[in-house]
Amino acid sequence: MQTGNQLRQLFATILNFCSPTNPATLWANFRQHICDDLRHRLIAITNRCDNMITDDEVFDFGLY
Numbered sequence: 622m623q624t625g626n627q628l629r630q631l632f633a634t635i636l637n638f639c640s641p642t643n644p645a646t647l648w649a650n651f652r653q654h655i656c657d658d659l660r661h662r663l664i665a666i667t668n669r670c671d672n673m674i675t676d677d678e679v680f681d682f683g684l685y
Contacts, residue, residue, distance in 0.1 A: 624654070624657065624658070625654070625655060625656060625657045625658035625659060625683075626658065628651070628654055628655045629655055629656075629683065632647070632648070632651070632655055635647070648684075652680050652683060655683055656679050656680055656682070656683035659679050659682050659683055660674060660679050662682075663678065663679060663682055
């Protein structure tokens, strides 16, 4: 299941075509769901342990 990827695509579509009034709030409310699959990808890319990757790093990667 690729929920995180689909949500990232939806978030980008909303930003590009719907002009939300407060995109930062939209991100803050849904970033956990949008980035739910990225921790595993960061572990694979960086060869770091799970406990060494912070939530902020995952969220930053989600915006990348």
